[in-house]
Amino acid sequence: xxxxxxxxxxxxxxxxxxxxxxxxxxxxxxxxxxxxxxxxxxxxxxxxxxxxxxxxxxxxxxxxxxxxxxxxxxxxxxxxxxxxxxxxxxxxxxxxxxxxxxxxxxxxxxxxxxxxxxxxxxxxxxxxxxxxxxxxxxxxxxxxxxxxxxxxxxxxxxxxxxxxxxxxxxxxxxxxxxxxxxxxxxxxxxxxxxxxxxxxxxxxxxxxxxxxxxxxxxxxxxxxxxxxxxxxxxxxxxxxxxxxxxxxxxxxxxxxxxxxxxxxxxxxxxxxxxxxxxxxxxxxxxxxxxxxxxxxx
Amino acid sequence: xxxxxxxxxxxxxxxxxxxxxxxxxxxxxxxxxxxxxxxxxxxxxxxxxxxxxxxxxxxxxxxxxxxxxxxxxxxxxxxxxxxxxxxxxxxxxxxxxxxxxxxxxxxxxxxxxxxxxxxxxxxxxxxxxxxxxxxxxxxxxxxxxxxxxxxxxxxxxxxxxxxxxxxxxxxxxxxxxxxxxxxxxxxxxxxxxxxxxxxxxxxxxxxxxxxxxxxxxxxxxxxxxxxxxxxxxxxxxxxxxxxxxxxxxxxxxxxxxxxxxxxx
Numbered sequence: 142x143x144x145x146x147x148x149x150x151x152x153x154x155x156x157x158x159x160x161x162x163x164x165x166x167x168x169x170x171x172x173x174x175x176x177x178x179x180x181x182x183x184x185x186x187x188x189x190x191x192x193x194x195x196x197x198x199x200x201x202x203x204x205x206x207x208x209x210x211x212x213x214x215x216x217x218x219x220x221x222x223x224x225x226x227x228x229x230x231x232x233x234x235x236x237x238x239x240x241x242x243x244x245x246x247x248x249x250x251x252x253x254x255x256x257x258x259x260x261x262x263x264x265x266x267x268x269x270x271x272x273x274x275x276x277x278x279x280x281x282x283x284x285x286x287x288x289x290x291x292x293x294x295x296x297x298x299x300x301x302x303x304x305x306x307x308x309x310x311x312x313x314x315x316x317x318x319x320x321x322x323x324x325x326x327x328x329x330x331x332x333x334x335x336x337x338x339x340x341x342x343x344x345x346x347x348x349x350x351x352x353x354x355x356x357x358x359x360x361x362x363x364x365x366x367x368x369x370x371x372x373x374x375x376x377x378x379x380x381x382x383x384x385x386x387x388x389x390x391x392x393x394x395x396x397x398x399x400x401x402x403x404x405x406x407x408x409x410x411x412x413x414x415x416x417x418x419x420x421x422x423x424x425x426x427x428x429x430x431x432x433x434x435x436x437x438x
Numbered sequence: 439x440x441x442x443x444x445x446x447x448x449x450x451x452x453x454x455x456x457x458x459x460x461x462x463x464x465x466x467x468x469x470x471x472x473x474x475x476x477x478x479x480x481x482x483x484x485x486x487x488x489x490x491x492x493x494x495x496x497x498x499x500x501x502x503x504x505x506x507x508x509x510x511x512x513x514x515x516x517x518x519x520x521x522x523x524x525x526x527x528x529x530x531x532x533x534x535x536x537x538x539x540x541x542x543x544x545x546x547x548x549x550x551x552x553x554x555x556x557x558x559x560x561x562x563x564x565x566x567x568x569x570x571x572x573x574x575x576x577x578x579x580x581x582x583x584x585x586x587x588x589x590x591x592x593x594x595x596x597x598x599x600x601x602x603x604x605x606x607x608x609x610x611x612x613x614x615x616x617x618x619x620x621x622x623x624x625x626x627x628x629x630x631x632x633x634x635x636x637x638x639x640x641x642x643x644x645x646x647x648x649x650x651x652x653x654x655x656x657x658x659x660x661x662x663x664x665x666x667x668x669x670x671x672x673x674x675x676x677x678x679x680x681x682x683x684x685x686x687x688x689x690x691x692x693x694x695x696x697x698x699x700x701x702x
Contacts, residue, residue, distance in 0.1 A: 335525035338495055341513040343542045343593075353538065357529040 221404035254313025266325025287319035305385035317370035328362025364428035441468030447501035479650030518590035580611035
């Protein structure tokens with residue numbers, strides 16, 4: 142009677158050990174599949190743009206390779222501008238500088254004009270959003286002025302400042318400010334009455350109301366304006382710099398055109414596009430970081 | 439005899455263009471310190487307008503509100519409101535929502551540590567201390583209403599104004615919150631003016647029920663004393679003859695008035 146029992150025990154133990162081993166094999170495929178899934182997800186995002194870009198470059202290459210074509214193919218662009226690509230930091234004095242210096246000069250102008258537009262735009266937008274009187278007085282002016290193309294302001298600002306640098310900054314400022322004003326005003330006007338009631342019961346003063354209710358409540362709208370503004374600033378700077386001259390990516394493009402360096406124009410356009418994209422992403426990133434959790438309910 | 443809170447011959451007329459709508463007519467009511475008074479009436483009868491006038495968020499066309507024999511005509515933390523839709527600020531945590539009120543009301547009288555402790559004390563009072571770091575979007579409707587109540591209580595108001603605070607909640611959550619409000623009222627003896635359209639809620643919670651006639655030009659139709667001993671327990675009270683009689687009176691009023699107005 143004992144013997145079968147003794148035998149029965151190891152018999153039950155053996156399946157138990159196999160049962161312990163069992164969970165291990167599925168773990169290895171799990172890790173493998175997980176990495177495969179991550180790679181797959183990355184590939185899902187990266188493969189389509191890579192394929193599209195490659196096809197576009199190929200078409201461009203085929204179209205512009207023929208003799209007598211007016212624009213260089215991508216392979217020519219790369220060989221022509223290789224020096225500019227590998228050494229963006231050279232400075233031979235005057236306007237003969239690397240692309241880094243041109244781009245940084247443009248970015249500085251945009252930074253000044255845009256930041257000024259942010260402060261003035263949010264302030265004016267708040268005024269227009271808060272006061273019906275100010276809205277009725279200022280809104281018609283805003284609606285007319287915002288349709289004026291950015292470059293139309295340049296001669297006037299040159300006449301006023303008699304200097305290219307502040308004129309360019311002013312053009313950026315006047316371009317970026319309208320969407321900031323208008324979106325801020327809409328955001329302020331859309332503050333729910335509930336929050337205003339809370340502020341009234343708590344007797345928040347104007348400053349407290351501004352910082353604790355208005356800004357957080359209107360932040361999603363304000364950031365929409367700021368994002369449109371940065372895009373417009375970057376659009377306007379190239380055109381403005383073509384006219385005012387001096388160091389800057391706009392002037393670089395114009396100068397390349399005058400010297401018939403078409404490849405350099407194409408390289409500059411790529412940089413302008415990438416930087417515009419990065420600027421938009423930065424403002425969008427700040428927006429999500431700041432407005433996190435401000436959505437109602 | 440003068441009351442703690444007195445609504446004195448309040449008329450309210452809304453003027454839109456040339457059209458005048460008389461919403462409230464000659465509302466006079468005295469509320470004693472520590473009393474729990476409910477106002478009940480059909481929707482659209484101007485209950486919320488009246489509460490807003492008491493809160494100072496709206497102005498009466500004629501008449502006014504006296505608190506401790508002083509006229510009040512602007513909002514202030516001495517008449518804290520628990521809003522129907524909670525009105526918590528979504529970008530602040532539960533703690534910060536209450537703390538904002540505490541900081542504003544007690545900036546001069548309490549130290550930083552005391553204000554912190556007072557905020558937590560009020561959150562504990564409504565059993566919401568566990569969720570202090572959550573944002574309003576992360577908690578349920580009933581919990582939001584609890585936080586709204588904590589924010590109002592934290593101002594140590596002379597009068598607590600409740601604007602259909604449980605209207606948007608399901609029946610079980612509502613019952614829980616009613617019990618909490620009863621317990622808090624029992625403990626703190628606040629003076630409370632509550633707007634409601636729920637007959638059981640009015641009878642269970644109130645010392646007196648003010649019944650409003652239908653608008654336009656709503657008036658106080660009847661005031662009913664609820665002579666039920668406190669503390670009240672939902673289940674025991676529900677079967678008591680006094681409770682049933684009061685409930686019947688309110689239902690009759692609402693039902694018959696409603697028909698009367700419709701016929702007119």
